[in-house]
Amino acid sequence: MAEATGVVTHRRDPQRVALRVLALSKTYPGTRALDSVELQVQAGTVHALVGGNGSGKSTLIKILAGVVPADPGGTIAVGADSRPAEQLTPAWAYGQRMRFVHQDLGLLGDLTVAENLFLGRRYPTTAGGISWRRVHARARRILDQQGLDLPTTARVHTLRPAEQTILAIARAIDDVDAPDGSRALEPSLLVLDEPTARLPATEAARLIAAMRRLAGEGHGVVFVSHHLDEILDCADVLTVLRDGRHLLTRPTAGVSAAELTALVAGRPTVTERPQPQPQPASRPPVAELRGLTALGLAPMSLDIAAGEIVGLAGLTGSGRTGLLELVCGARRRTGGSVHIDGRAVRPNRVRAAMRSGIAYLPADRASASGFLELPLIENLSAATLREHRGPFGLRLKHERAAGVALLERLDVRAPSSGAVLRQLSGGNQQKVILARWIATRPRLLLLDEPTQGVDVGARDDIHHLIATMAGEGAAVVIVSSDTDELLRLSDRILVLDRGHVTDERPRSAASRSWLDEHFYRANKPRKGAS
Amino acid sequence: MSDTSTGAESVAATARGATAERHRRTARALSRGELGERYGLVALLVAVTLVFAVSPETSANFLSASNIRTLLGNQAVTAILALAAIVPLVAGEFDVSIGATLGLSSMVAAKLMTEQGLPPVAAAAAATAVGATVGAVVGIIVGYLRVSSFVISLGMATLLGGVVTWYAKGLTVVGIPQPVLDFGNRNTLGVPRPVWLLVLTVLLLAYLLRYTIFGRTLLAIGVSRRAAELVGINSNIRIALAFLVSGTLAGAAGVVQLARTGSASAQVGPGFTLAALAAAFLGATAITPGRFNVLGTLVGVVFVGVTVNGLTLMGAADWVEPVFNGTAVIAAVSLSAIVARRKARLAA
Numbered sequence A: 001m002a003e004a005t006g007v008v009t010h011r012r013d014p015q016r017v018a019l020r021v022l023a024l025s026k027t028y029p030g031t032r033a034l035d036s037v038e039l040q041v042q043a044g045t046v047h048a049l050v051g052g053n054g055s056g057k058s059t060l061i062k063i064l065a066g067v068v069p070a071d072p073g074g075t076i077a078v079g080a081d082s083r084p085a086e087q088l089t090p091a092w093a094y095g096q097r098m099r100f101v102h103q104d105l106g107l108l109g110d111l112t113v114a115e116n117l118f119l120g121r122r123y124p125t126t127a128g129g130i131s132w133r134r135v136h137a138r139a140r141r142i143l144d145q146q147g148l149d150l151p152t153t154a155r156v157h158t159l160r161p162a163e164q165t166i167l168a169i170a171r172a173i174d175d176v177d178a179p180d181g182s183r184a185l186e187p188s189l190l191v192l193d194e195p196t197a198r199l200p201a202t203e204a205a206r207l208i209a210a211m212r213r214l215a216g217e218g219h220g221v222v223f224v225s226h227h228l229d230e231i232l233d234c235a236d237v238l239t240v241l242r243d244g245r246h247l248l249t250r251p252t253a254g255v256s257a258a259e260l261t262a263l264v265a266g267r268p269t270v271t272e273r274p275q276p277q278p279q280p281a282s283r284p285p286v287a288e289l290r291g292l293t294a295l296g297l298a299p300m301s302l303d304i305a306a307g308e309i310v311g312l313a314g315l316t317g318s319g320r321t322g323l324l325e326l327v328c329g330a331r332r333r334t335g336g337s338v339h340i341d342g343r344a345v346r347p348n349r350v351r352a353a354m355r356s357g358i359a360y361l362p363a364d365r366a367s368a369s370g371f372l373e374l375p376l377i378e379n380l381s382a383a384t385l386r387e388h389r390g391p392f393g394l395r396l397k398h399e400r401a402a403g404v405a406l407l408e409r410l411d412v413r414a415p416s417s418g419a420v421l422r423q424l425s426g427g428n429q430q431k432v433i434l435a436r437w438i439a440t441r442p443r444l445l446l447l448d449e450p451t452q453g454v455d456v457g458a459r460d461d462i463h464h465l466i467a468t469m470a471g472e473g474a475a476v477v478i479v480s481s482d483t484d485e486l487l488r489l490s491d492r493i494l495v496l497d498r499g500h501v502t503d504e505r506p507r508s509a510a511s512r513s514w515l516d517e518h519f520y521r522a523n524k525p526r527k528g529a530s
Numbered sequence B: 001m002s003d004t005s006t007g008a009e010s011v012a013a014t015a016r017g018a019t020a021e022r023h024r025r026t027a028r029a030l031s032r033g034e035l036g037e038r039y040g041l042v043a044l045l046v047a048v049t050l051v052f053a054v055s056p057e058t059s060a061n062f063l064s065a066s067n068i069r070t071l072l073g074n075q076a077v078t079a080i081l082a083l084a085a086i087v088p089l090v091a092g093e094f095d096v097s098i099g100a101t102l103g104l105s106s107m108v109a110a111k112l113m114t115e116q117g118l119p120p121v122a123a124a125a126a127a128t129a130v131g132a133t134v135g136a137v138v139g140i141i142v143g144y145l146r147v148s149s150f151v152i153s154l155g156m157a158t159l160l161g162g163v164v165t166w167y168a169k170g171l172t173v174v175g176i177p178q179p180v181l182d183f184g185n186r187n188t189l190g191v192p193r194p195v196w197l198l199v200l201t202v203l204l205l206a207y208l209l210r211y212t213i214f215g216r217t218l219l220a221i222g223v224s225r226r227a228a229e230l231v232g233i234n235s236n237i238r239i240a241l242a243f244l245v246s247g248t249l250a251g252a253a254g255v256v257q258l259a260r261t262g263s264a265s266a267q268v269g270p271g272f273t274l275a276a277l278a279a280a281f282l283g284a285t286a287i288t289p290g291r292f293n294v295l296g297t298l299v300g301v302v303f304v305g306v307t308v309n310g311l312t313l314m315g316a317a318d319w320v321e322p323v324f325n326g327t328a329v330i331a332a333v334s335l336s337a338i339v340a341r342r343k344a345r346l347a348a
Helices: A057-064 A090-095 A113-117 A132-145 A161-173 A201-216 A228-234 A257-265 A320-327 A350-355 A365-369 A376-380 A396-409 A426-438 A456-471 A483-489 A512-521 B007-024 B032-054 B065-090 B098-114 B120-145 B149-168 B178-185 B193-211 B213-223 B225-230 B235-261 B271-283 B294-313 B320-347
Strands: A017-028 A031-042 A046-050 A075-078 A081-084 A098-101 A189-193 A220-224 A237-242 A245-251 A285-294 A297-305 A309-313 A335-340 A358-361 A444-448 A475-479 A492-497 A500-506
Touching: A017 A057, A017 A220, A031 A046, A031 A057, A031 A220, A031 A237, A046 A057, A046 A201, A046 A228, A046 A257, A057 A098, A057 A189, A090 A098, A098 A161, A113 A132, A113 A161, A132 A161, A161 A189, A161 A201, A201 A220, A201 A228, A228 A257, A237 A257, A257 A512, A285 A320, A285 A475, A297 A320, A297 A335, A297 A475, A297 A500, A309 A320, A309 A456, A309 A483, A320 A358, A320 A444, A320 A475, A350 A358, A358 A426, A365 A426, A365 B225, A376 A396, A376 A426, A376 B213, A396 A426, A426 A456, A444 A456, A456 A475, A456 A483, A475 A483, A483 A512, A492 A512, A500 A512, B032 B294, B065 B098, B065 B193, B065 B213, B065 B235, B065 B271, B065 B294, B098 B120, B098 B149, B098 B235, B098 B271, B120 B149, B120 B235, B178 B193, B178 B235, B193 B213, B193 B235, B193 B294, B213 B225, B213 B235, B225 B235, B271 B294, B271 B320, B294 B320
Parallel strands: A031 A245, A046 A220, A046 A237, A098 A189, A189 A220, A309 A475, A309 A492, A358 A444, A444 A475
Antiparallel strands: A017 A031, A017 A075, A075 A081, A237 A245, A285 A297, A285 A335, A492 A500
């Protein structure tokens, strides 16, 4: 594609090392995020960086970008220049032509392609004004180089997802500031952090083709992905990180998906669920979802028994959060039904769902569940305010007593019950919000990443609470990216991929390797389970 | 949680007891910084009052009963309007149309009383209803279309300004019936009657914000609309209702203004908006800092009123009031931002 434009004059030197990382360590209070990690990326190759949550991938990338300082002692070399790792700055990284494209692409959807390409850079001017002719000519050249057949005046939100990602990459590697654009042709080290995570399979294929082409033009490409299939499809070399250590680096040729899965997961399975549960089969269903549909979600049917905990596994964008929002009435239902204890739940109304006994704990505490500036008591009573109504309005003492009882029951650590939510640690905040829903005595508890950003102690407490709620007869659905959590709590685990349930196993048959395989291979469209 | 009690659990139970003890002790013991935040504006008000009370230019008149009555009577209108402003502000929305609504309402009441010969009570009710309607229109647009309340209410304010000018035909309406003027200017139990209406409004609003589900939902929406919706709050209608309340109160304030001055003209309304907002923002820095609150707003109104009154007695010209109001808004908002940032840092 690029060859057709006839402007490709890159230095091609297969032996050139684009990036060398030596003895890189990073210590956070209490944890060692990176431990003497080594990494070498050749120019002209796609180098995949693989590892589970907490493996140190993100820390490594943040250090390379100069955003997070490394511990002293390491060395980072890009191109010809090298530096002690702790002295890396964003300016140096940029000067060495290191470029980053994050999952959030940083494009402004309402602006045009050309405007996005020049975002934050100097526009070419004539007589003091912006020369739009030259802006569009330059944008045209960049688009042609990337094989993007788009008008430069197109609004970015009208682009396909893969096109947006390629546009972001094009912007990253292109020095628009250079007057003649000559430096734009110099190869760079490109770091792509989960660029395919939100793309459907066909779009991902297009992006992978673009990555291969960039490598062919002499760029070094570091590629982070959870889709092991993609990695095997597209990377030349792969490096596996585990628990902050460099596990191995090897060519992808000859590696099978199963092998790679084992390498990435490679951890013993977890402890048992904190409280033994009676067999769910012996109980009547509390929640019945029948042919439930919404935008981006295939028809979904699911029965959840009293005391049963159902785990929902799947990557971001698999529809797992959407499903919870749909059941709790926060997302538009296009078809199907939800019954709680045999009674139909009115769609599209959170309050109606709450009255039927549905409680939804969103993942995003800061914006979707916590009232950070409000006192704990008001956070706790937010879903049950009506219970504190008396003949002369709200009974504040009653509300307060109920709140304090909840704080005690969940052992929430707070400076005082008059504190506002923001003053608490993440774990205690999450307990407060969980307590808010416990106060509604839910029949169906929907939990989205219940222990995200929560410390280990609070995580255990929260797991206990969830198990206790189930023990008292509630039906529970847990969405989690944390494989341990799913295996620890769930009676049954469903795998969701792009709106479809692709697999289901009871706890006895579920294993870490089975889940990991799904997490990492879930990138091909499959038929719906229903 | 469990029936069996192990050693570890009893240790946990003891720790839990200690936490509970902490929870029981309410946050009555305030640090010096918190005290300063809470009562800083009150202290400033006292200081300003003292200065005017002793300084030679003003001491003769400032603390006289008649000056205080005039001051309070005049400020009652601003105070009702400031209370109107805090209802949408609590929910995170601006209503900058309150001044214009006040102007429209006072003009409607004046015309109905004089030209149509309606009994004063009926005219007052009709004018208040007009205010309520304006509030409802702004509220429905802002709440259901989720557009910027600042822009919509600013547009409404401009629109109403034009409507009032057209309706008044450029004239000042006078000849207001005596009972109405009596309400505006006589005292009951030594206190100007508009102040009694203010007291009623204060009680109603304090109850509304603290003891009703509606008030608490507005507060929740103001902190996070998304989180409020996910606990089952219909934020669209609540926001619409908040504007309905502010419009109604602004309408009532217009009637009081008419009773107080005995005339209505197209020039009456606009100047009130910023005075009311200044008091509301000053109020958010006092009593319960960071929150718009009824008592703080009252302190804000009195503070602005006393200062402007004192400066006027010292011989300052008309320009003092807008300069002071503008300064108060800028200072209050900047100050609360600084305080909020410091708090966030302390919490982190």
